[in-house]
Amino acid sequence: MKFQNSKVAIEISGLKKTYGTTHVLQGIDLKIQRGSFFGLLGPNGAGKTTTIHIICGLTLASGGRVQIFGKDHLTHYREARRAIGLSGQEYNLDRFFPLHKSLTYHGRLFGIPKLKLKNQIEKLLHQFGLHEHRNHKTHKLSGGLKRRMMMVKALLHDPEILILDEPTAGVDVELRIDLWNFLRKFNQEGKTIILTTHYLEEAENLCQEIAILSKGKIAICDTKENVIQQAKGNLMNYFITEKQSEGFNA
Amino acid sequence: MLDRFPPHWIGFLSLVHREVARFMAYKSMTVFPPILTTILYIVVFGFSLGGRIQEIHTFSYIEFIIPGLVLMSVIMSAFNHSSGSIFMSKYDYSIQDVLLSPLSYFQMVMAFTLGGIIRGVLVGLLVLASGCILAHLTPHSISFTLLFLILTAQIFSSFGIWVGLWSERWDQQAFFMNFFLMPMIFLGGVFYAVNMLPPVWQFVNHLNPVYYMVSGIRYGMLNFQEVSPWTSLWIVLLSGFTLMSITIVLFRMGYKLKS
Ligand SMILES: Nc1ncnc2c1ncn2[C@@H]1O[C@H](COP(=O)(O)OP(=O)(O)O)[C@@H](O)[C@H]1O
Ligand SMILES: [Mg+2]
Numbered sequence: 297m298k299f300q301n302s303k304v305a306i307e308i309s310g311l312k313k314t315y316g317t318t319h320v321l322q323g324i325d326l327k328i329q330r331g332s333f334f335g336l337l338g339p340n341g342a343g344k345t346t347t348i349h350i351i352c353g354l355t356l357a358s359g360g361r362v363q364i365f366g367k368d369h370l371t372h373y374r375e376a377r378r379a380i381g382l383s384g385q386e387y388n389l390d391r392f393f394p395l396h397k398s399l400t401y402h403g404r405l406f407g408i409p410k411l412k413l414k415n416q417i418e419k420l421l422h423q424f425g426l427h428e429h430r431n432h433k434t435h436k437l438s439g440g441l442k443r444r445m446m447m448v449k450a451l452l453h454d455p456e457i458l459i460l461d462e463p464t465a466g467v468d469v470e471l472r473i474d475l476w477n478f479l480r481k482f483n484q485e486g487k488t489i490i491l492t493t494h495y496l497e498e499a500e501n502l503c504q505e506i507a508i509l510s511k512g513k514i515a516i517c518d519t520k521e522n523v524i525q526q527a528k529g530n531l532m533n534y535f536i537t538e539k540q541s542e543g544f545n546a
Numbered sequence: 547m548l549d550r551f552p553p554h555w556i557g558f559l560s561l562v563h564r565e566v567a568r569f570m571a572y573k574s575m576t577v578f579p580p581i582l583t584t585i586l587y588i589v590v591f592g593f594s595l596g597g598r599i600q601e602i603h604t605f606s607y608i609e610f611i612i613p614g615l616v617l618m619s620v621i622m623s624a625f626n627h628s629s630g631s632i633f634m635s636k637y638d639y640s641i642q643d644v645l646l647s648p649l650s651y652f653q654m655v656m657a658f659t660l661g662g663i664i665r666g667v668l669v670g671l672l673v674l675a676s677g678c679i680l681a682h683l684t685p686h687s688i689s690f691t692l693l694f695l696i697l698t699a700q701i702f703s704s705f706g707i708w709v710g711l712w713s714e715r716w717d718q719q720a721f722f723m724n725f726f727l728m729p730m731i732f733l734g735g736v737f738y739a740v741n742m743l744p745p746v747w748q749f750v751n752h753l754n755p756v757y758y759m760v761s762g763i764r765y766g767m768l769n770f771q772e773v774s775p776w777t778s779l780w781i782v783l784l785s786g787f788t789l790m791s792i793t794i795v796l797f798r799m800g801y802k803l804k805s
Pocket of ligand 2: 344345346385461
């Protein structure tokens with residue numbers, strides 16, 4: 297990869313997003329270091345998905361800018377999109393083809409050479425316990441298997457930055473633990489991971505750095521230890537105040 | 547061998563390939579029905595009713611309408627493909643995978659357009675072959691006919707992309723088909739020669755781009771000219787270019803793709 301010279305994976309400055317008269321993001325600044333495991337938390341409707349979609353270029357910002365490894369993510373869209381793998385909050389699986397075929401098209405979109413792609417697909421299907429379903433279409437999969445498929449898709453082009461939007465929502469405990477182990481290992485390989493989650497223990501368990509998004513602003517952004525300390529030992533405190541005012545549903 | 551292309555062109559070809567695989571997986575819904583419909587048209591209008599209709603410029607009625615039927619099948623196949631494909635992938639969010647890939651918006655649009663062109667031309671050629679066999683017709687100029695098939699397919703594939711982006715519900719697509727496309731096709735001279743019409747309608751006909759596509763194909767297949775084939779060619783090229791530019795701009799803007 298050609299990103300060696302930038303230590304910052306993602307830099308967001310002054311990011312704004314407005315829908316009609318709703319100011320979802322009101323000027324967000326974030327700096328996510330290469331190789332960090334970063335948690336983006338906040339109550340429902342805080343704007344986590346919006347932020348992630350703007351980073352990935354799926355939503356247009358109303359102001360501010362995003363740099364991926366030091367380069368504007370829209371001007372240098374090819375590099376930016378190659379650098380990022382997204383597993384979104386909503387399933388977005390192709391319903392036409394069996395898993396392995398749909399993954400082949402997906403991988404070829406990133407220009408991965410045929411043989412390498414074939415091996416990569418085999419490896420990931422095994423790793424995520426989807427190999428026996430390789431000839432099934434996605435609508436035949438259970439919710440948990442669909443989640444795994446979302447992960448495989450995000451990882452297929454071996455991105456430097458993995459972005460996971462609520463990856464364990466509605467997933468059984470076993471898969472959650474498997475996924476946690478996988479993510480730790482992936483992070484140890486030097487990859488950057490950004491995670492949004494409703495499960496606070498997930499963030500406490502995995503992330504090194506945590507930002508909390510609230511009412512369109514970053515309420516706090518620090519190392520996990522500092523964030524927990526400021527929250528008097530329990531991250532939930534941030535949400536409890538939110539819960540009273542806007543109805544937080546985990 | 548493909549692996550020698552630059553990565554983003556591999557991606558482009560993969561997207562075209564996927565588009566073709568999508569309709570080929572449902573051949574019985576996407577390729578065969580237009581052929582059956584055409585055969586029915588030829589049997590009903592050509593062989594039974596057509597005998598009671600006078601020759602049009604030395605051509606029997608059936609010969610005269612075959613180019614129109616070919617054109618109609620190209621238009622519907624190309625349009626249905628692109629509008630359906632874009633709409634579906636918006637509906638199940640799989641369009642996000644395309645938007646997240648390193649392809650440029652130009653490449654994305656071109657790949658979707660090509661998918662529609664390939665389906666339109668494939669169906670058009672099959673309809674043309676069945677028509678020619680049933681009516682013992684030999685096309686006057688294969689290359690001119692093919693050129694018009696491709697250009698017509700491009701126009702309606704691009705148009706389909708536009709409608710696919712614009713529509714938010716299935717019935718909006720059907721609405722477009724029934725209240726816009728069908729009248730445009732039927733009033734474009736698929737089933738008649740324009741000089742059979744009263745002057746006012748002749749004028750209206752000349753404003754309909756479909757008329758120039760029909761004329762072009764009729765020239766290619768029958769060597770029949772109401773307007774110069776070169777005039778038709780220019781008008782068709784211009785329409786195609788305009789529509790394609792619009793779709794590229796819409797993709798760049800993220801029109802109904804990005805909130
Ligand atoms: N396309 C949209 N149009 C209007 N409002 C939207 C749209 N997408 C999201 N929102 C609003 O933006 C806010 C943030 O949403 P989101 O980013 O999904 O929050 P989170 O992921 O933190 O739960 C919500 O109030 C939501 O209603
Ligand atoms: Mg969300």
